[in-house]
Amino acid sequence: MKKYPYLPHTEEDIKEMLKAIGVESIDDLFVDVPKTISPEKLNLPESMDELTVRKIVEGLAKKNKFLNEMKVFLGAGIYYRYIPAVVYHMASKPNFVTAYTPYQAEVSQGTLQALFEYQTMICELTGMEVTNASMYDGASALAEAMLMAVRISKKPKVLLSEAIHPEYKKTVETYVKPQGIEVEYFAYDKETGQVDIEDLKKKLDDKVGGVAVAYPNFFGIVEDLKAIKELLPEKVPFVVAADPIALAILEPPAKFGADIVVGEGQALGNFPELGGPGFGFFSTNMKHVRTMPGRLIGKTKDVDGKTGYVMILQTREQHIRRSKATSNICSNHAHSAVMAAIYMSTMGKEGLVEVAERSAKAAHYLAKRLEEKGFSLAFKGPFLFEFVFNAGQDYEEKWHKLAERGILGPLPLSRFYADMKDKALAATTELTTKEDIEALLEAIA
Amino acid sequence: MTIFEKSVKGRKAYSLPEFDIPDVEIDIPEHLKRKEKANLPEVYEVEVVRHYTELEKKNFSVDVGFYPLGSCTMKYNPKINEDMSALFRWLHPYQPEETIQGALELMYDLKEKLLEITGTDDMTLIPSAGAHGELTGMLIIRTYHLDRGDTKRDKVIVPDSAHGTNPASAAMAGFKVIELKSSDEGLVDLEELEKHLDDTVAAIMLTNPNTLGYFERDIEKIAKMAHDVGALLYYDGANLNAIMGKARPGDMGFDVVHLNLHKTFSTPHGMGGPGSGPIGVKEHLKDFLPVPVVRKDGDKYYLDYDLPKSIGMVRAFYGNFGVLVKAYTYILTMGKDGLTKASELAVLNANYLKALLREVYSAAYDEDGKRPCMHEFVLDGSKLLKETGVKTLDVAKRLLDLGFHAPTVYFPLIVPEALMIEPTETESKETLEAFAAAMKQIVKEAHENPQILKEAPKNTPVRRLDEATASRKPVVRWQKQ
Numbered sequence: 018m019k020k021y022p023y024l025p026h027t028e029e030d031i032k033e034m035l036k037a038i039g040v041e042s043i044d045d046l047f048v049d050v051p052k053t054i055s056p057e058k059l060n061l062p063e064s065m066d067e068l069t070v071r072k073i074v075e076g077l078a079k080k081n082k083f084l085n086e087m088k089v090f091l092g093a094g095i096y097y098r099y100i101p102a103v104v105y106h107m108a109s110k111p112n113f114v115t116a117y118t119p120y121q122a123e124v125s126q127g128t129l130q131a132l133f134e135y136q137t138m139i140c141e142l143t144g145m146e147v148t149n150a151s152m153y154d155g156a157s158a159l160a161e162a163m164l165m166a167v168r169i170s171k172k173p174k175v176l177l178s179e180a181i182h183p184e185y186k187k188t189v190e191t192y193v194k195p196q197g198i199e200v201e202y203f204a205y206d207k208e209t210g211q212v213d214i215e216d217l218k219k220k221l222d223d224k225v226g227g228v229a230v231a232y233p234n235f236f237g238i239v240e241d242l243k244a245i246k247e248l249l250p251e252k253v254p255f256v257v258a259a260d261p262i263a264l265a266i267l268e269p270p271a272k273f274g275a276d277i278v279v280g281e282g283q284a285l286g287n288f289p290e291l292g293g294p295g296f297g298f299f300s301t302n303m304k305h306v307r308t309m310p311g312r313l314i315g316k317t318k319d320v321d322g323k324t325g326y327v328m329i330l331q332t333r334e335q336h337i338r339r340s341k342a343t344s345n346i347c348s349n350h351a352h353s354a355v356m357a358a359i360y361m362s363t364m365g366k367e368g369l370v371e372v373a374e375r376s377a378k379a380a381h382y383l384a385k386r387l388e389e390k391g392f393s394l395a396f397k398g399p400f401l402f403e404f405v406f407n408a409g410q411d412y413e414e415k416w417h418k419l420a421e422r423g424i425l426g427p428l429p430l431s432r433f434y435a436d437m438k439d440k441a442l443a444a445t446t447e448l449t450t451k452e453d454i455e456a457l458l459e460a461i462a
Numbered sequence: 463m464t465i466f467e468k469s470v471k472g473r474k475a476y477s478l479p480e481f482d483i484p485d486v487e488i489d490i491p492e493h494l495k496r497k498e499k500a501n502l503p504e505v506y507e508v509e510v511v512r513h514y515t516e517l518e519k520k521n522f523s524v525d526v527g528f529y530p531l532g533s534c535t536m537k538y539n540p541k542i543n544e545d546m547s548a549l550f551r552w553l554h555p556y557q558p559e560e561t562i563q564g565a566l567e568l569m570y571d572l573k574e575k576l577l578e579i580t581g582t583d584d585m586t587l588i589p590s591a592g593a594h595g596e597l598t599g600m601l602i603i604r605t606y607h608l609d610r611g612d613t614k615r616d617k618v619i620v621p622d623s624a625h626g627t628n629p630a631s632a633a634m635a636g637f638k639v640i641e642l643k644s645s646d647e648g649l650v651d652l653e654e655l656e657k658h659l660d661d662t663v664a665a666i667m668l669t670n671p672n673t674l675g676y677f678e679r680d681i682e683k684i685a686k687m688a689h690d691v692g693a694l695l696y697y698d699g700a701n702l703n704a705i706m707g708k709a710r711p712g713d714m715g716f717d718v719v720h721l722n723l724h725k726t727f728s729t730p731h732g733m734g735g736p737g738s739g740p741i742g743v744k745e746h747l748k749d750f751l752p753v754p755v756v757r758k759d760g761d762k763y764y765l766d767y768d769l770p771k772s773i774g775m776v777r778a779f780y781g782n783f784g785v786l787v788k789a790y791t792y793i794l795t796m797g798k799d800g801l802t803k804a805s806e807l808a809v810l811n812a813n814y815l816k817a818l819l820r821e822v823y824s825a826a827y828d829e830d831g832k833r834p835c836m837h838e839f840v841l842d843g844s845k846l847l848k849e850t851g852v853k854t855l856d857v858a859k860r861l862l863d864l865g866f867h868a869p870t871v872y873f874p875l876i877v878p879e880a881l882m883i884e885p886t887e888t889e890s891k892e893t894l895e896a897f898a899a900a901m902k903q904i905v906k907e908a909h910e911n912p913q914i915l916k917e918a919p920k921n922t923p924v925r926r927l928d929e930a931t932a933s934r935k936p937v938v939r940w941q942k943q
Contacts (some may be wrong), residue, residue, distance in 0.1 A: 019799065019803075021796070021800050021803065022540075023537075023538050023540060023728075023796075023804075023887075023888050024800075024803060024804065024807055024887055024888065025888070025889070025890035025891070026807055026810070026890075026891070030890075030891045031810065033891070034810055034811075034813075034814040034891060035810070037814060037817045037818065038810075038813045038814055038816075038817045038834075039817070039832065040813075040834070043806045043809070043810055045834070046809050046810065046813055046834045046836075047677075047708055047809065047834075048834060049676065049677035049679040049834070049836075050677055050679070050705065050708055050709045051679065051681070051682060051709075053682065054681075054682065054709050054710070054713040054714050055708060055709055056581075056707070056708075056709070056710055056713065058707070058798060059578055059579060059706075059707050059798040059801070059802070060578050060798075061575055061578055061579070061793070061797060061798035061801070062794070062797050062798070063797040063798065063799055064795065064796055064797030064798075064799050064800040065794055065795060065797060067542050067795065070542065070546075070791060070794045070795050071542065071545075071546070073794060074546040074549065074568075074787070074790070074791055074794070075546075075549065076564075077564040077565070077567055077568045078549040078550060078564055079564065080563045080564030080567065081550070081553060081561060081562050081563065081564040081565055082557070082561040082562075083552040083553060084552040084553065084554055085552045089554070091554045091556055091557065093556055094778060094779075095554055095555055095556075095779070097552075097554065099478070101475070101476055103475065103507050103510050103511060106511075107510065107511065107514040107515070107518075109544070110514070110515070110518040111518075111523055111525035111526075112518040112519070112521035112522070112523040112525065112526065113514075113518055113521065113523075113732070113733060114523070114525075114539065114544070114730045114732055115523040115524040115525045115539050115730045115731070115732075116521045116522065116523040116524075116731065116732075116733050117529065117531055117534055117536060117731045117733070117734065117867075118731070118733065118734035119733065119734070120531075120868075120870075121522070121858065121859075121862060121867060121868050122924070122927050122929075123859070123862055123919050123922040123923070123924055123925065123926065123927070124520075124521065124522035124862050124867065124919075124922055124923070125520075125521055125522065125733075126517070126520035126521070126923045126924055127517035127518050127519065127520040127521035128517075128521055128733040128734075130464070130517055130520075131514070131517050131733075132733075133464075133938075133939070133940070134464055134465055134466070134940065136938055136939050137464075137466065137939040137940040138500075138502055140939045141500040141501050141502060142500045146938075146939075147936075147938045147939070148938075148939070150734070151735070153590035153591065153594060153735075153736070153777055154590065154777045154778055154779070155778060156775070156777045156778035157590070157594070157776070157777045182778065184775055184777075184778040184779070185778060187774050187775040188774070188775045188776060188777055188778065190774055191601065191752070191773055191774035191775055191776055192634075192776075195601060195604060195634075195635050195636035196634070196636050197636070239490060239491075239494055241491070241494065242494070243493055243494075264496075264500070265496070265499075265500060266490075266495065266496050267490075267494055267495070267496055268493065268494050268495060268496050268497065269496070269500075281778070288551035288552065288784070289551070289552060289553060289554050289555070290550065290551055290553065290782075290783050290784040291550065291553040291554070291555050291562065291565055291779070291780060291783035291784075292554075292555030292778065292779025292780055292781075292783065293590065293736070293777075293779055293780070293781055293782040293783055293784065293785075294590070294735075294736035294782040294783075294784055294785060296736070303936070303938075306936065306938070312734065313936075313938060314938070315932040315933065315936045315937055315938055316932070316937040316938075316940075317927050317928045317929065317931060317932035317937075318927070318928055318931075319924040319925040319926060319927045319928070320925050320926050320928075321925055323924050323925070324924075325923075325924035325927045326927075327927045327929050327932050329929070329932045329933045329936055329938075330933050330936065331933075332933075334626075335593070335626040335627050335629075335630035336625075336626035336627075336873070337626070338626075338630075339626050339629040339630060339639075340629035340630060340632065340633040340639040341633070342626070342630045342633075344630070344634070345593045345596065345597055345627050345630035345631040345633075345634050346591070346593055346594075347591065347592065347593045347625075347626075347627050348590075348591035348592060348593065348724070348731075348734055348735040348736070348737045349591070349734055349735045349736075350590070350735045350736045351732060351733040351734035351735050352730075352732025352733055352734075352735065352736060353732075353735075353736055355733065359510065359514055361502050361503075362465050362475070362502070362503050362505060362510050362513070362514075363475045363476050363507070363510050364475075364476050364502070365469075365473075365474055365475060365476070365502050365503055365504045365505065366499050366500065366501065366502045366503070366504050367474060367499075367504070368474060368475075368476045368478075368502075369500065369502060370499060371478065372478075374488075375478070375481055375483075377488045378481075378483055378485065378486060378488065379483050381486040381487070381488055382483045382484055382486045385486055399489055399490045399491060399494070401488070401490070416558065417558050417560070420557070420558045420560070420561050425554065425557060425561075428556050432556070447478060449483075450482060450483070451482045451483050451484075454483070
């Protein structure tokens with residue numbers, strides 16, 4: 018009998034087990050599976066030894082160019098940031114990696130406390146009162162936020178800024194439309210790149226039950242949340258999709274009266290991994306906590322009076338409420354969220370600010386140098402570490418050539434907008450050096 | 463103690479290189495600048511290590527011991543999977559396609575292999591979890607009917623034994639949910655089903671084997687009944703671990719098939735996620751998959767966004783790629799023979815454990831104790847409750863004291879005091895026997911000294927927690943006293 022490293026059964030074991038069960042063969046246990054649907058054999062390769070598997074997968078890995086061997090100016094929702102060794106070493110601990118959802122709280126205090134601390138840290142960044150234990154990603158978190166906004170307002174339409182990440186907008190549409198919720202967009206000001214206040218005013222009718230903007234927006238521009246909030250009727254939930262690193266130096270959305278704050282958390286110590294897994298963070302205020310989606314951890318005491326943590330308000334969730342639940346979400350991105358908590362513990366109060374400031378300084382220096390080389394910025398609004406510039410009609414072609422030279426250049430916006438063929442979205446981080454910037458300038462000039 | 467209480471002003475755990483970029487002014491309006499720094503902890507690196515090591519020690523995990531959670535497939539998570547996934551950490555989703563050919567090839571090949579395992583024709587790897595896949599599948603079904611001009615299908619039929627995510631996902635996709643009462647064998651009741659089936663039904667969602675661990679042997683008949691009224695059949699893949707190489711959902715008549723790579727394909731559960739929930743579909747549903755779909759043209763791999771009838775996007779980027787690498791590694795390692803063997807042994811282990819427990823517990827819908835189950839089985843704890851006053855919850859807590867994780871409890875909802883046990887194929891005969899011995903000890907204690915069970919657990923980092931107060935007066939973040 019062929020042996021497999023993950024399967025313990027000897028022939029003797031199988032014989033004894035079948036005897037105890039009272040059947041002749043393993044096939045007797047599959048009596049209910051109709052023969053008509055039993056395949057002869059799967060058309061797959063035979064099992065392989067570990068070394069052979071390693072060689073195959075390493076071979077596939079070699080067919081890529083990796084961020085850590087290139088000069089990187091790509092952002093647009095996923096960022097190339099430094100992850101201290103301690104972060105992934107701690108996150109890789111087996112009792113974090115191979116544990117399940119903390120259904121048995123007594124033997125899951127590590128998970129529960131780590132997530133409770135994560136919730137606290139995200140509350141610190143967003144300024145909100147409560148954060149759930151994570152969503153899949155920023156886009157689905159925003160989609161769930163719009164559904165929650167409608168649950169609160171009970172109105173049939175949501176308004177989104179045009180300047181939200183294009184894939185987030187598409188995700189929101191996929192999620193809300195089947196529930197009969199209409200999606201409408203308000204424009205951005207072509208000069209500043211910020212919300213077009215007049216257009217927003219015009220579109221705010223009685224049917225609107227939620228308004229969302231990004232902070233900073235997809236073009237890297239920092240929206241004036243104060244000016245936007247002032248326009249909104251009191252009962253219309255204000256949703257902000259924020260970048261967590263930007264929140265280290267931007268006034269938190271809570272200060273401007275945001276009702277729900279969401280975002281992609283990858284930049285907090287998670288690897289880019291071709292876009293996933295990162296995680297979505299989701300914050301709101303306590304008055305809305307019962308209509309929030311996702312798992313939530315709370316602090317309590319055990320029968321001996323000892324502090325402990327448990328999942329709370331589970332009556333919102335699918336396993337109790339079934340079709341009436343606030344969301345269908347069950348598995349979330351807990352491990353990615355804990356990795357973020359380890360990152361935030363490592364970087365701390367000063368480190369996150371330093372990362373944000375360095376990233377912003379690099380972007381502003383790059384912008385200045387681009388202008389010196391004759392490129393112009395597309396928008397005049399304030400930005401931090403991402404901005405759009407006019408890169409020329411042939412930029413997309415040039416972008417592919419840059420990659421050959423080891424530069425992952427600013428993202429050609431032709432990817433998302435037919436009328437932005439000449440525009441590129443540049444991103445910098447604390448990893449960007451002066452040398453990287455000069456190399457880029459030389460290559461695209 | 464929380465990390466916040468360990469914070470000391472002035473400590474830090476990170477270092478960054480010298481900053482060589484000339485100072486340029488960052489012009490942000492004063493009212494948008496942060497006035498007060500986020501109050502994150504200030505600790506040094508050793509504290510980070512000690513804190514998270516201390517937390518990690520308080521968790522049970524598959525690496526620690528037997529974790530028989532029904533419907534969760536807590537099988538061993540091979541270490542090689544983690545190493546292979548780490549090779550692909552530093553890839554950006556928007557890199558030029560020519561610089562990510564290896565990653566795209568891996569996704570394409572994984573898709574091909576999963577299509578073979580499930581018997582479907584095309585697939586999306588994007589959904590991030592089982593429930594996310596369910597939502598995606600339900601939206602595909604909705605869009606399919608609407609595309610045919612069939613606008614009256616507003617109902618989805620879900621058995622009363624189904625996972626909670628099924629009705630929740632159907633509702634999120636805009637459907638009304640009809641709950642189907644199970645037969646006295648714990649299967650789909652064909653007569654009941656017939657009553658609900660008409661041209662307003664969009665789909666039936668089934669788990670096969672179902673959550674009781676029984677295979678729906680009338681599955682071909684059910685598929686025909688559904689298709690005869692124009693409804694589609696949706697497969698919840700939570701229990702695929704029972705049938706790899708033995709039967710394919712696509713061949714049973716399912717139109718949409720979801721997988722949980724974090725269950726069947728050994729990627730770890732990571733305290734509740736990230737997972738991955740690919741959706742396979744039959745030919746007639748290909749056009750409705752979410753974008754992008756990974757495709758091959760000659761020897762080039764690319765992401766196809768050109769699906770005019772697509773349901774749209776269900777999240778940003780391409781899914782949980784890091785998880786996909788782990789599942790791919792697992793499938794290569796196991797091969798067709800190993801995957802088939804895994805399902806056979808998962809079923810063998812479940813039946814063996816069920817036989818060992820026969821004298822102290824009866825399984826649901828199994829009067830004589832002889833009915834074969836698939837990869838899991840459900841015990842009925844109502845007799846023990848009646849005889850001793852010991853609840854399933856008490857049994858679960860006592861198991862923690864005895865060094866095991868508890869089974870899934872109080873699910874499925876149709877079995878009173880349910881204990882749902884899924885041992886998986888990666889557990890040895892000795893482990894199953896040790897668990898059975900623990901269960902027998904607990905039943906004995908229930909009769910002789912139930913107080914032990916009422917007071918359990920005693921050997922865990924904390925004991926039973928006050929969940930009621932925690933939900934009534936929620937404390938959801940740390941605050942300085």
